[in-house]
Amino acid sequence: MTEPRTMGVEEEFLLVGPDGSPVAKAQEALAASGNDNREGGTGALEPEFMEEQLETATHPHASLTALAAEIRAGRARAQDAADRVDARAVALATSPIAFTGTTVSKLRYQQARRVFGMTAREQLTSGCHVHVAVADDAEGVAVIDRIGPWLPTVMALSTNSPFWQGEDTDYASFRSQVWTRWPTAGPTRRFGTPQAYHAAIEALVATDTVLDQNMVFFDARLSPRYPTVEVRVMDVCLDPDTATLIAALVRGLVETAAREAADGHEAPDHGVELLRTAAWRAGRSGLAGDLVSPLTWRPAAAHDVVGQLVAHVRDALVDTDDLRVVTDLLGRLWSTGGGAAQQRAWFAQTGDLHGIVERALKVTHS
Numbered sequence: 001m002t003e004p005r006t007m008g009v010e011e012e013f014l015l016v017g018p019d020g021s022p023v024a025k026a027q028e029a030l031a032a033s034g035n036d037n038r039e040g041g042t043g044a045l046e047p048e049f050m051e052e053q054l055e056t057a058t059h060p061h062a063s064l065t066a067l068a069a070e071i072r073a074g075r076a077r078a079q080d081a082a083d084r085v086d087a088r089a090v091a092l093a094t095s096p097i098a099f100t101g102t103t104v105s106k107l108r109y110q111q112a113r114r115v116f117g118m119t120a121r122e123q124l125t126s127g128c129h130v131h132v133a134v135a136d137d138a139e140g141v142a143v144i145d146r147i148g149p150w151l152p153t154v155m156a157l158s159t160n161s162p163f164w165q166g167e168d169t170d171y172a173s174f175r176s177q178v179w180t181r182w183p184t185a186g187p188t189r190r191f192g193t194p195q196a197y198h199a200a201i202e203a204l205v206a207t208d209t210v211l212d213q214n215m216v217f218f219d220a221r222l223s224p225r226y227p228t229v230e231v232r233v234m235d236v237c238l239d240p241d242t243a244t245l246i247a248a249l250v251r252g253l254v255e256t257a258a259r260e261a262a263d264g265h266e267a268p269d270h271g272v273e274l275l276r277t278a279a280w281r282a283g284r285s286g287l288a289g290d291l292v293s294p295l296t297w298r299p300a301a302a303h304d305v306v307g308q309l310v311a312h313v314r315d316a317l318v319d320t321d322d323l324r325v326v327t328d329l330l331g332r333l334w335s336t337g338g339g340a341a342q343q344r345a346w347f348a349q350t351g352d353l354h355g356i357v358e359r360a361l362k363v364t365h366s
Helices: 026-033 064-083 107-116 137-158 174-179 194-206 240-262 272-285 302-312 314-319 323-336 339-350 353-364
Strands: 007-016 045-047 053-057 088-090 127-133 220-222 228-235 290-292 299-301
Touching: 007 064, 007 240, 026 045, 026 053, 026 064, 045 064, 053 064, 064 088, 064 240, 088 353, 127 240, 137 194, 137 220, 137 228, 137 240, 137 272, 137 290, 137 302, 174 228, 174 272, 228 240, 240 302, 240 314, 240 323, 272 290, 290 302, 299 302, 302 314, 302 323, 314 323, 339 353
Parallel strands: none
Antiparallel strands: 007 053, 007 088, 007 127, 045 053, 127 228, 220 228, 290 299
16 A cells, blocks of 8 residues: 555634524634634634634645544534534535624635625635645645546536525536636646746736735645645535545546656646636536536546546556445435535425525534
8 A cells, every 4th residue: 555645724714693594603613622823724713704604724734534533522512612603614615694704803714704795794604725745845746747537537526506595596516606706716727847837826926916825725736735635625514524525536546647647648628618617517517417527628427537537547546445435425425416516406305595594503513
């Protein structure tokens, strides 16, 4: 078995009150729990852009089992903090219930609210970010240049935001629609070298459109804080097992891409327009319809495209002894249909948006 790369997971959660509506209690909850970690860091609770959110971050793990345990522990830690202020932490990527968001009273966030207007005011969306260790920037850029075609499939596995402001949006991930309003969000071209990657970041910051390099929200980027590639396309997953599944697949993608680069295989250049369209398709239908296959750039059933993804990273999964776990977790995901499908099924049963939140809380902490 190859020595596995370490990986970590960041998850953002909605804070909701007793009736399931978002509540602006993040800083209060962090202070009450002794987790007021404004500088961020692994293993701690953190504030997010909105007062109606909390974020968890695991430590880096080589073991998928250890990562899965800390994902659950992080969710429990978020709930413990929420309990102290009569709130609850739920893994929903958007609120089913109408809301007015409250920007955290941090100077940078307040500045972003002024600069970006409604894009910032409506950014009550919760994502999942996976970090995977890379040797250096050269390996990281080689990975980023190669994993883009597969990221829409990864997003589809996570989709968990069909409702927005009290309505069914007809999207599996409406979070992805709201998120891509940011000027730097989305897929990227092939960079080729770390110098070209960093030059692109510097050019974006030099436009004076974003506040700093931390607001360069590429779908996959070199982390500004850690020696990792950070993949950012996912909704926060309803089920903690889905977060574990996605972390394993992202690590498999990073390892596969790094091996391709080391073997001298040239990175494909499919064009940002195809990558963006494939991502839109994944956010629209999730696992319930066709996805765009990275092998043919034609539509194919989601089940088949996910199978192509697993086949693509199979050797890496075998080498880290993750293939059986990934297969088992995929089977569970297909049996439920994923977060978006579950939310819609619950709503179809009761017609009650508040009931969606109640049932989602049980899965969040399962």
